[in-house]
Amino acid sequence: LSLLVSQGYTKSIGDAQRYRVVIVGAGVSGFTAAATLLEHNVTDLVVLEAADRIGGRIHTVEFGGAVIDRGAEFCHGEVDNVVYDLVGPHDLLTSYDALTTPEQCLIINTTGHTFNATALRELGGLAFQILYKSDLAHFNGSVAAYFYPRLDQLFEERNVDSYTREALRYLTPLWEGAASGTEDLSVSGAWGQSNYWECEGDYTLKWKNGTRGYKTIFDFLSKKFPTPSDELPVVNKTVLGKQVTRIERKEGEVEVTCADGSTYLADHVIVSVSLGVLKKHAADMFHPALPADKTAAIETLGFGCVAKVFILFPNRWWPQDINVIAPIYSNKGVQDFIRNSNHGSWTSKTYGFYPVVNHDSMLCAWFSGPGCRTVEGLSDEQVTEGLMELLDKLVGKMYNISKPEGILRSDWGTYPYTLGAYNYRTVASDSRNLSNSDLAESILDDHNKPVILFAGEATHPHYFSTVHGAIETGRREAHNILNYMKNKQ
Numbered sequence: 001l002s003l004l005v006s007q008g009y010t011k012s013i014g015d016a017q018r019y020r021v022v023i024v025g026a027g028v029s030g031f032t033a034a035a036t037l038l039e040h041n042v043t044d045l046v047v048l049e050a051a052d053r054i055g056g057r058i059h060t061v062e063f064g065g066a067v068i069d070r071g072a073e074f075c076h077g078e079v080d081n082v083v084y085d086l087v088g089p090h091d092l093l094t095s096y097d098a099l100t101t102p103e104q105c106l107i108i109n110t111t112g113h114t115f116n117a118t119a120l121r122e123l124g125g126l127a128f129q130i131l132y133k134s135d136l137a138h139f140n141g142s143v144a145a146y147f148y149p150r151l152d153q154l155f156e157e158r159n160v161d162s163y164t165r166e167a168l169r170y171l172t173p174l175w176e177g178a179a180s181g182t183e184d185l186s187v188s189g190a191w192g193q194s195n196y197w198e199c200e201g202d203y204t205l206k207w208k209n210g211t212r213g214y215k216t217i218f219d220f221l222s223k224k225f226p227t228p229s230d231e232l233p234v235v236n237k238t239v240l241g242k243q244v245t246r247i248e249r250k251e252g253e254v255e256v257t258c259a260d261g262s263t264y265l266a267d268h269v270i271v272s273v274s275l276g277v278l279k280k281h282a283a284d285m286f287h288p289a290l291p292a293d294k295t296a297a298i299e300t301l302g303f304g305c306v307a308k309v310f311i312l313f314p315n316r317w318w319p320q321d322i323n324v325i326a327p328i329y330s331n332k333g334v335q336d337f338i339r340n341s342n343h344g345s346w347t348s349k350t351y352g353f354y355p356v357v358n359h360d361s362m363l364c365a366w367f368s369g370p371g372c373r374t375v376e377g378l379s380d381e382q383v384t385e386g387l388m389e390l391l392d393k394l395v396g397k398m399y400n401i402s403k404p405e406g407i408l409r410s411d412w413g414t415y416p417y418t419l420g421a422y423n424y425r426t427v428a429s430d431s432r433n434l435s436n437s438d439l440a441e442s443i444l445d446d447h448n449k450p451v452i453l454f455a456g457e458a459t460h461p462h463y464f465s466t467v468h469g470a471i472e473t474g475r476r477e478a479h480n481i482l483n484y485m486k487n488k489q
Helices: 028-039 082-090 117-130 134-138 143-158 162-180 190-194 216-221 275-285 292-300 331-340 371-377 380-395 427-431 436-440 467-488
Strands: 011-013 016-024 045-049 060-063 066-069 093-095 105-108 205-207 238-240 244-250 253-258 263-271 302-304 306-312 324-327 350-356 359-368 406-409 422-424 450-454
Touching: 016 028, 016 253, 028 045, 028 216, 028 467, 060 406, 082 093, 082 216, 082 467, 105 117, 105 380, 117 143, 117 162, 134 190, 143 162, 143 190, 162 331, 162 350, 162 359, 190 427, 216 467, 244 275, 244 450, 253 450, 263 467, 275 292, 275 302, 292 427, 292 436, 306 371, 306 380, 324 380, 350 380, 359 371, 380 406, 450 467
Parallel strands: 016 045, 016 263, 045 238, 105 324, 263 450
Antiparallel strands: 011 016, 060 066, 093 205, 244 253, 253 263, 302 422, 306 359, 306 406, 324 350, 350 359
8 A cells, every 4th residue: 555655745835834644633643643644655744733742641741750641541451452452562561450459448438437448349349330231222311320220229239338328329420430531420321331342351551660651652653662763753743832723625625724823735634632622622623614413423422521639748658558548428428528628529529549650659649520620720739738638537547647749730621732531422412323433424525535534532432531542543544544545546
């Protein structure tokens, strides 16, 4: 196929630069699309990235002397997972499960009462399994309407006490929010959720201590790793600081305009921006307007938020044999905590303080649901004080808690080039029989040429919300263009 594709014919037309392919966004899907095209000798392309870095929702930084993934951090599964296929053979991943066994979890309420972690982990696992049962596909309605009656049935079968029932009804939506991005189970669509596929194998693989974190995946995609001399020049083809504001179909080509006034002409444009960005800007970005089904998919598919706060301490004040500190609440317990808190309700949406693989005196507090956006909007001082108040309520009588040296937060929800974490399916999209495939559908011209193509995790029919899904969509759209070029010969 590469022999059929001509080498670059980039040229300036007026003030516009012309390329065969323009890729909007240098997250992992856009980067993969560029790498795939370059691998097949399509060199006449440019990647336009609004931010000042490559990576999108993969954002690896240094904090506290350690490599930290502010964005994506897990490789979910080993079978049919392109991330694992690329990275697995090189011994760069480790199982997070080994750090979070029940024996290493302190589950405790704000009165200092501890709970049996093994029993709760087992019951919580059974509750979580309900969310992914196969008959979810045949349920017409929300995940909440499907889940809660079956959860109550599980409680009855297991003769679960009232405190644990209330606690798991409170915690399970937070766990599921982190897993799927959904902010409310009553909004999440049952049929749509059933379309998600889990990859078999370890679902909690993370980058080992001593590695460069998730940004390493870009070296694999560009073939820089393991052989630097084989690197595909994706980085050199990427222009940073180019926020695309307008994509206009014209006779035989597409014109892309950036916020700085620069323009680009192309035969094909691959749009790989997040669904959050499409939700905010699609109505003004595309001319003529996108087809009705695609517009409806953008409007109705869900795009939720997840938040992480990395807390750096001067020393490890919690025991070496405890890695997780997880709050548990009854209905009255959470109400009392919120009423007595100096910081409002947002800290009650913390479902746990978890270990950081490569730093022994750092914890990561996880949030999901609407509380995430609150966390992102507060000052570092407010977040630190709120989390320290919660830790003090939980374990202040057990341990001498050190004052943090600093915190590092994710910013998926408020960052203007993501506006959320990842996609989930909703009751609204289910009710209109809309799916990720509608979002993925290419825009064709009058000659059936794919002129505007869509990539990104939210365009994958089964692996939405994942890095491996995003990579697959970048390859998919690159091959759509390559197949068009081949068939045109």
